[in-house]
Amino acid sequence: xxxxxxxxxxxxxxxxxxxxxxxxxxxxxxxxxxxxxxxxxxxxxxxxxxxxxxxxxxxxxxxxxxxxxxxxxxxxxxxxxxxxxxxxxxxxxxxxxxxxxxxxxxxxxxxxxxxxxxxxxxxxxxxxxxxxxxxxxxxxxxxxxxxxxxxxxxxxxxxxxxxxxxxxxxxxxxxxxxxxxxxxxxxxxxxxxxxxxxxxxxxxxxxx
Amino acid sequence: xxxxxxxxxxxxxxxxxxxxxxxxxxxxxxxxxxxxxxxxxxxxxxxxxxxxxxxxxxxxxxxxxxxxxxxxxxxxxxxxxxxxxxxxxxxxxxxxxxxxxxxxxxxxxxxxxxxxxxxxxxxxxxxxxxxxxxxxxxxxxxxxxxxxxxxxxxxxxxxxxxxxxxxxxxxxxxxxxxxxxxxxxxxxxxxxxxxxxxxxxxxxxxxx
DNA sequence: ATATCCATTTTTGTATACATTTTTAACTAA
DNA sequence: TTAGTTAAAAATGTATACAAAAATGGATAT
Numbered sequence: 001x002x003x004x005x006x007x008x009x010x011x012x013x014x015x016x017x018x019x020x021x022x023x024x025x026x027x028x029x030x031x032x033x034x035x036x037x038x039x040x041x042x043x044x045x046x047x048x049x050x051x052x053x054x055x056x057x058x059x060x061x062x063x064x065x066x067x068x069x070x071x072x073x074x075x076x077x078x079x080x081x082x083x084x085x086x087x088x089x090x091x092x093x094x095x096x097x098x099x100x101x102x103x104x105x106x107x108x109x110x111x112x113x114x115x116x117x118x119x120x121x122x123x124x125x126x127x128x129x130x131x132x133x134x135x136x137x138x139x140x141x142x143x144x145x146x147x148x149x150x151x152x153x154x155x156x157x158x159x160x161x162x163x164x165x166x167x168x169x170x171x172x173x174x175x176x177x178x179x180x181x182x183x184x185x186x187x188x189x190x191x192x193x194x195x196x197x198x199x200x201x202x203x204x205x206x207x208x
Numbered sequence: 209x210x211x212x213x214x215x216x217x218x219x220x221x222x223x224x225x226x227x228x229x230x231x232x233x234x235x236x237x238x239x240x241x242x243x244x245x246x247x248x249x250x251x252x253x254x255x256x257x258x259x260x261x262x263x264x265x266x267x268x269x270x271x272x273x274x275x276x277x278x279x280x281x282x283x284x285x286x287x288x289x290x291x292x293x294x295x296x297x298x299x300x301x302x303x304x305x306x307x308x309x310x311x312x313x314x315x316x317x318x319x320x321x322x323x324x325x326x327x328x329x330x331x332x333x334x335x336x337x338x339x340x341x342x343x344x345x346x347x348x349x350x351x352x353x354x355x356x357x358x359x360x361x362x363x364x365x366x367x368x369x370x371x372x373x374x375x376x377x378x379x380x381x382x383x384x385x386x387x388x389x390x391x392x393x394x395x396x397x398x399x400x401x402x403x404x405x406x407x408x409x410x411x412x413x414x415x416x
Numbered sequence: 417a418t419a420t421c422c423a424t425t426t427t428t429g430t431a432t433a434c435a436t437t438t439t440t441a442a443c444t445a446a
Numbered sequence: 447t448t449a450g451t452t453a454a455a456a457a458t459g460t461a462t463a464c465a466a467a468a469a470t471g472g473a474t475a476t
Contacts, residue, residue: 024428034461035428036244043248047255049346057428057468071343078286135279138257139351232458242431243458265438265458 003031003041005114011050011061012113012152021058022051049146064150066202072147073195079140080124081188087131088180096175099126103168113155117148123168127175150198157201160194211239211249213322219258219269220321220360229266230259257354272358274410280355281403287348288332289396295339296388304383307334311376321363325356331376335383358406365409368402 001009007027010016024035024042031038042059045051054060102123106116121144128137154160167190174183209217215235218224232243232250239246250267253259262268310331314324329352336345362368375398382391 021427023426025426036460036462039428040247040251040459043251044255047252055468067341068343071341071347074290075287075344075347078290079283082282082286133275133279135276136283139279139283139347142350143347229457231456233456244430244432247458248429263438 003033003037004044006031007041007045008050008114008148009112012149016061018061018063021054021060023058048142050149064153064202066199066206069147069150069202070195070199072143072150073191073198076140076143076147077188077191077195079136079143080128080191081184083128083131083133083136083140084187085180085184086133086136087128088175088183090130090132091127091175092130095126095130096172099123099172102126103165103172106165106168113151114148116155117144117151120164121145127171153198153201154194160197164190164194211241211245212252214239215249215253216258216322216356217320220357224269226269226271229262229268231266256350258357272361272410274407274414277355277358277410278403278407280351280358281399281406284348284351284355285396285399285403287344287351288336288399289392291336291339291341291344291348292395293388293392294341294344295336296383296391298338298340299335299383300338303334303338304380307331307380310334311373311380314373314376321359322356324363325352325359328372329353335379361406361409362402368405372398372402 007016016022022042024038027038027042028035042051046053046059050061051059052062102119105111106119106123111119121141124144125137125141128140131137154164167186171183171186171190174186215224224230230250232246235246235250236243250259254261254267258269259267260270310327313319314327314331319327329349332352333345333349336348339345362372375394379391379394379398382394
């Protein structure tokens with residue numbers, strides 16, 4: 001597995017210390033490579049929001065907080081609905097078929113959290129791609145990748161997996177029924193509901 | 209000046225070849241450093257949209273196109289208006305004062321294109337910061353940084369600078385008058401108008 | 417007791433050298 | 447001619463070594 005992926009997994013599974021600077025030398029020995037590829041990975045992870053600067057030198061794993069979750073899901077709802085609306089008339093059978101494949105993979109038992117996040121994005125983006133708006137899609141992809149950091153809660157304490165899959169199935173059904181309005185409403189709810197649930201849980205964690 | 213900044217200037221001023229892969233060795237000699245800091249810079253520029261992958265290895269300067277411009281300004285309009293509305297009630301005199309300072313710097317004659325882009329963002333973000341939504345702000349910052357790549361057109365053939373500054377002044381005035389609705393409408397028009405103008409120009413360039 | 421400064425140590429940043437991958441182009445066969 | 451194949455080249459990826467910068471900790475002065 002590639003180093004970026006490994007670090008992401010380790011962050012999600014709390015195998016790396018939070019709040020204190022991650023030392024390049026430590027990561028270098030941990031993953032068995034020199035500091036150069038580690039530096040490359042750190043920079044990529046920084047630009048994806050998985051790491052933030054710690055003082056003038058060094059990076060650390062940022063705390064997860066409800067404010068960030070709220071913003072990410074707010075933006076996802078706005079931009080993904082926009083994109084989905086643009087795509088809707090252009091979604092053909094082969095797009096739906098592709099989306100179904102990812103749904104099937106998501107149903108497998110043993111898929112890592114990071115892979116789950118990626119598969120979820122693959123499903124959604126299969127429905128957005130027909131819009132043919134690469135820039136909008138790229139930004140939305142960035143939001144989804146950032147949201148992956150919060151996936152540990154969704155699939156852990158919140159147990160949102162089954163419900164989420166149900167909504168995915170329903171969305172496919174509405175697309176095949178060519179019911180644009182219903183599909184749009186469902187998509188918005190799908191995203192907003194996940195956001196509200198996650199945000200609420202994080203608020204409770206923070207207060208108590 | 210730092211290497212990332214230098215490369216951005218050179219891209220904006222067409223001092224680097226477009227469409228063909230930028231070789232690390234070439235950049236290394238051009239900027240008088242080894243390939244390591246060049247690689248760091250390239251990765252940062254990739255994540256900001258200034259460069260894209262070329263095949264399996266190498267990066268290149270992407271062509272500017274009206275579709276990307278349209279998407280960037282569409283997202284800017286949506287998200288910045290959202291952010292501005294959240295901020296409005298919390299914007300105090302000191303925030304307005306800060307914004308004014310950046311406006312003054314923008315009026316200077318000799319400011320590089322990249323610096324102009326940064327100053328424009330400083331002005332806008334000074335008005336968004338009171339919303340206290342760091343994640344939303346960070347994403348919007350990314351959109352603005354990507355839009356900087358199109359600044360050569362705005363300040364060159366389109367001559368949009370003076371009009372843009374006028375609108376900035378008006379926006380400040382409306383904030384001081386505490387006229388939220390008018391300010392929101394103006395901000396949306398400020399962004400959408402710039403987008404429409406730029407997009408239209410790029411379309412003409414592409415067709416003729 | 418606390419703040420400030422300086423030397424030490426640690427950590428990051430960069431250059432050079434080497435390994436691996438990718439591209440290029442020449443060559444062969446259909 | 448053209449497609450496919452392979453060997454040479456050029457480019458990227460990585461390791462090691464060194465330089466510069468930042469953090470640490472202790473001594474001194476207030």
